[in-house]
Amino acid sequence: MITHPKPEELAEAVARWIEQIRPELAPRNAFLARVAINALAAVGRELAQGEAAKAAAVDRISGLLGHGGTYEGLTWELCEALRSGTLDAQTPGLLAALRANVLDQLAIDQPSYRHEGNI
Amino acid sequence: MALDVPAALSRLAIRLAGEGARVEGAQRLTGGASMETWAFDICAPKGRQALILRRRAGAFDPDNSRSTSLAAEAALIRAVGARGAPAPVLVHLCEEADGLGEAHVTRRVGGETLGRKIVGDPRFDAVRPRLARQCGEILAQIHATPPPPEARLKTADAAVELDRYEEAYRASGAERPVLELAFRHLRTHAPEPRAAVLLHGDFRNGNLMIDPQAGVAAVLDWELSHLGDPAEDLGWICVNSWRFGRPDRPVGGFGGYNELLAGYRDAGGEAIPLSRVRYWQALGSLKWGVMCLMMYASWATGAEASVERPMIGRRVSETEIDLLNLLEAGL
Numbered sequence: 246m247i248t249h250p251k252p253e254e255l256a257e258a259v260a261r262w263i264e265q266i267r268p269e270l271a272p273r274n275a276f277l278a279r280v281a282i283n284a285l286a287a288v289g290r291e292l293a294q295g296e297a298a299k300a301a302a303v304d305r306i307s308g309l310l311g312h313g314g315t316y317e318g319l320t321w322e323l324c325e326a327l328r329s330g331t332l333d334a335q336t337p338g339l340l341a342a343l344r345a346n347v348l349d350q351l352a353i354d355q356p357s358y359r360h361e362g363n364i
Numbered sequence: 365m366a367l368d369v370p371a372a373l374s375r376l377a378i379r380l381a382g383e384g385a386r387v388e389g390a391q392r393l394t395g396g397a398s399m400e401t402w403a404f405d406i407c408a409p410k411g412r413q414a415l416i417l418r419r420r421a422g423a424f425d426p427d428n429s430r431s432t433s434l435a436a437e438a439a440l441i442r443a444v445g446a447r448g449a450p451a452p453v454l455v456h457l458c459e460e461a462d463g464l465g466e467a468h469v470t471r472r473v474g475g476e477t478l479g480r481k482i483v484g485d486p487r488f489d490a491v492r493p494r495l496a497r498q499c500g501e502i503l504a505q506i507h508a509t510p511p512p513p514e515a516r517l518k519t520a521d522a523a524v525e526l527d528r529y530e531e532a533y534r535a536s537g538a539e540r541p542v543l544e545l546a547f548r549h550l551r552t553h554a555p556e557p558r559a560a561v562l563l564h565g566d567f568r569n570g571n572l573m574i575d576p577q578a579g580v581a582a583v584l585d586w587e588l589s590h591l592g593d594p595a596e597d598l599g600w601i602c603v604n605s606w607r608f609g610r611p612d613r614p615v616g617g618f619g620g621y622n623e624l625l626a627g628y629r630d631a632g633g634e635a636i637p638l639s640r641v642r643y644w645q646a647l648g649s650l651k652w653g654v655m656c657l658m659m660y661a662s663w664a665t666g667a668e669a670s671v672e673r674p675m676i677g678r679r680v681s682e683t684e685i686d687l688l689n690l691l692e693a694g695l
Contacts, residue, residue, distance in 0.1 A: 327544035
């Protein structure tokens, strides 16, 4: 990947430009411009954090399933095990692993989201 | 061609208020794809009325839609209003001759519907501690209302809701371990079925018109009304996604479970255990998670073009952390 500019810098530049023109927009478009800025911020966070989050998720799901694999393959297998009930909320380590994966995803999607676990 | 709503309202004003009546300030409030809401005033020799028009812009398929017709919504707000629940007062159910399509007109109620303001704005500091109890009282009134037969409402218990949303989730093609876990867990832990009552179906912070002095002035948006478990309505307003940054105040971000349940009982509702409310709160988070996937899908398939839709798809992870918090607490 080239670094001059990095892709997250391109996303940031577009977001800053939208912020500049936002005051000129009618209310509905000003709202959608805010959404667009948030979307670009999520893209920036995913570019910065996504790879590490994915690698950590692979480690955690591998631990639950007892073998390694790709993120997509492991996720599919975990979904099947949860759907069939082979793994459930009583399975040692399951909720903790899912929580860690979801918190990594939330840090990309909506880092300011407040929930019962961070009161 | 899109209907000229302000022109049709001008003709309606004469039908409702007589010759010389005219419309002022007609303004579209929401940009929903299927339902339009307009605010307008009728100025007539005998006085001025502040009104709301709700009309369906697209086609309506009563067999496949989750929503009720606007005629059913009109019957509902009349029925619950007669029991004392604060619903908008129906002024007119539109007919063919009105040229507005499927629509109704209600009196406009003043106040605030934006959840974030209700939760955080100092204007609501005084009334906020009373809101959860009021919500309990209002839900008891709604649930005690005999369902109007002409509304032809559908019945849905937890199993029906889980079936409907699991089908939508499978169709989305997404693979989300927490949603899989929640579907299975909520199926195996469903509460004992009970006699169905009239539900609002979308009773949450955002659909409540709040007055800074009086509190809940009107309960809006009855289109998801159906018959079911009373704890469904009580649980839905506790879903963390509508607490607007105040997870410490479980009821709409403004109050506590105890106030909600006490208000419900004191207004004649049955005693509902908190565990049943938390079960439906979890089912509510799961439903909202699937709805977020469906909103993304509506963009991905090209049915909707707004930038809002794909971004809502990134809200699934908020419902996943909420579900995990509930599962770790044993619901």
